Amino acid sequence: MKKIFLFLIGGTLFVSCSKKLDVAPPNNITDEQIQQLLKSGDEETINTVLGGMANNMPRMLNFQGINLVGGADLRYYDVQGLDIMRNIEGNDIVFGSTNLNIFGADEYRFIDFISEGTDKNSPYWYYAWNAITTANKMLNYLDDETVGTNAKLKEFKARGLILRAYAYNYLMENYQQAYLQGGKDKLGMPLYDTYLPIQESKARYTADETYAFIKADLNKAIQYFKDAGIGYTSAQNDFDLGVANFILARVSLWTGDWTSVITLTNDILAKYPNLIPQSAYGATNDGTNAAPIMRPEKNGFLNNAINPEVIFGFPLGDALTTHNRLMNPFAESYGGLSEGFQRIDDRLYNKIASDDFRKEAFMATQWGDYTYPTNGDKRVIPAFTNLKFAATHGLGSDDKKNVGRNTAYYFRSAEALLMKAEAQAQSGDAAGAKATLNKLLAARTKAGATPLTVDTYPTMAGLTPLQMVQLQTRIELWGEGGREFYNNKRWNIAVDRASSKNHVDKSTYPVSKMTLQIPLDEMMYNDRMVQN
Template sequence: MKRIYIYTLGIVALFSCSKQLDVTPPNNITEEQIQELLSSGDEKKIQLVLGGMANNMPKMINFGALGSESRYASNQGFDAMRNLEGNDIVFGTRNLVMFGGDEYNLRDFISDASDKNFPYWSYGWNMVNTANKMLNYIGDDIVNTNKKLQEFKARGLILRAFAYNYLMENYQDAYLQGGKSKLGLSLYDRFAPVQESKARSSSEETYAFIKNDIKEAIRLLKEAGVGFTADKTDFDLGVAYFILAKVSLWTGDWTTTVSACNEILAKYPNLMTEAVYGGKNKAGATTPEFRPEQNGFLNIDINPEVILGFPVGEAVTVHNWWMNCFAEGNGGLGEGFARIDERLYSRIDNHDFRINSFLKNDFGEYTYPTNGVKRIIPSYANLKFAATHGMGSEDKKNVGRVSCYYMRSSEVLLMKAEALAQDQKGGDAKDALNVLLKARTIAGQTVLTCDTYSGMQGMDPLDMVKFQTRLELWGEGGREFYNNKRWNIPVNRASSANHVDKSSYAVSKMTLQIPLDEMQYNNKADQN
């Protein structure tokens, strides 16, 4: 990684606080002085020196940058494009020549020179570098037992673990589908403006590095007295355990997955109710109104599942722009409606209220506010992320004014269920799924279970988990794409009644090549 493009994200300069710290000469703090200040144990000085960098760590996940193409100018744009590269999301009602069209039609997004490849690489390495810039200053000899430094170091380790895992999800085959024996990533635990390139380590070494980071972060948070905090925007034990569970599931460490999930579920026992689970099917309404304040996917304040998320004003909202059929972006006015594949929809039990988050029939015409253009909202369009207004606004042009989330406890429950099923504990896996199914049963109906759910008859426990994961996490964070890699499920749309593109796509083609820029500037880089 000899050369990497770094986005400007408002990293706080360490040299701007010399007057406050009474350091001479002013505005010229040396690294030795920084180390001395950190070693002093003075919490106020530590906050002044590193607080800005430490507070920025969670914001790196909630990433938005200036760019001409929104699809590759933010993390949510990346995820929205991944959503289109699978089976379960249909893109519009006809072939669309617009952003998302190439991805949905499964044109090249993996080659080393593809403009649909490098942004993922840059996003991941930008997080690694940002974490390492701070971690440079807080080695174990500096941290010792200082609680503030323990907390700050944990934040850097969490971000680095998240970033490396993200890169592995994209740039290598799934660990249990042949990736274990292949190359991982170059492992950097320090940052320097000019530093010697490293060869790629093995996948086993890379995941060991990731797990060591996240386990050390958990230890530091516990010693610092930082548990499961009420602040949804920070890195706490919930975020750390979520990453540990995800990495452990990817690498087949079922015991650790279950243990990490149990830690989270003990603190997040409540799931979203029917009242706040997305928009509701109101076909035939002449003037539809979907308020984001009442939607747990758009308002994290009413969603008890949110482990990491950001409020209005801080939230990146590109996902809403793509997934909301009432938005004046490509996902609505542009007719790039995000629709559910009828093959998945047809298996949703009629007593499962998630069926009401998708249109069974055409909604009818909706008038978009800016120019009065009307569009037919088509059948199978999702209402999960529907909003006709912005949060706290009567202006329909402000539909993008919402909050966002990146981790929630339903996914944790599903990770636990999968680990149990993979570990041949089918009964326990079904018990975990039954918790979710009970919470998703329409009020007044007999509680759904794995044994009574109509669309899961004849399935074994693992297939039940896969089905419920596809349904519960539909349209969220590109999860289907990454799960298809893990489960060795190719894209095959041939039998779908409503897919516009009927392509197939092999799992072997879901792994991105190392970008050309890296291959040119890192003389030790090996291509996938």
């Protein structure tokens, strides 16, 4: 049978080279005819008509090609670039060892990234709304009557609902104050649940209404997966019950629904009981400091195959590599050759226990000249540079010029464990929070050492359970997904680098300026939009 090629213009799917879909007029199908085909219940037909769109839903979390951003701008061209910029707008990451004039330098120094007219703002908006539109285009065909009891259609609808919910939550994380820090009484987002090529603009709903919409989408997706018999699948790059639970747990954490966080993360942790071992936590140097050999095959943050925590990620070839280019000190790009070394703030480094192997994911002292392979250029790699995301080669390659070939992960179970511990601490269950943290600390204790606990971890003495969770979250999720920035918003923690010994920029930055303004384009073209 000939392949059927589908593409969307406006609200209509056009089909070419099809004998199977024998409809009139030739070479195109109306929306109503599409729904009739879907209602047939034939899985092959459903996959042919809607499979391409459904399979694209998870890929939107690994998206490249953000509107109006050129590919040369690594900061804002894809989702990993957006996360990296959030990473360096905090306390825990030092950008370089000297003042730099490369991508990321403005963000590190907090040069305007929130005002309505700055180009450092709008890519976050464009990305999220593109994802919402992509989801709604497919969901248009999946009304309740069409879906009925069909398991495949329920699976596809769940994928669209997850993407839409994820994107709306992303907007709320960036374009509104944290829910528990004043955001509850503020405006949320315009809520669009239908795609139309031209439709009337909507006003902003309340934050409560927006989060109710997000949670409803995710709860529906979870139920659809269960109805379709889809649980925790082995495919890391697909939406499944684990992904839906993880995103809902994150939304529930943001909104203070501690009971739901604990329930959801318990479900996740039952399916992902194992944590990254010491042998895979960052780079292993099989050479010398002068000529290091760090194979990504041994690094669980670059090779999903040896990382038992990956809930959602992408394999070599499909995975974006921007994160590695900007974080890897041996990359022939901004993270290495251009000296945009991503280093840990000495204040956080000194809080990592000596028996905690995560401390070895950062250089204790500077390394001598490293020779980058293409032109033989040398650089001194400064102290505190991360080895967490380091590799001198690419996956499956013996040529150092191929550095940067790696897998990518977006959600992992250690974060679910930390979300659970925080929910327990926030809800007053101090003993439960400590017990949950002890599982992480035992798993992060150096081989041969006595397992660490919250009571024996030196720098945790005198901390409240919530402060313990906050410290361990900063250590565990260092350099991942902009998490520190978003957590600082949730926890009302301002940036204050003044006492840091190795921060190049000693700025302070208040939580009140961590909320982006609605971009100028939206303000101009939506007469019902209200600015933050």
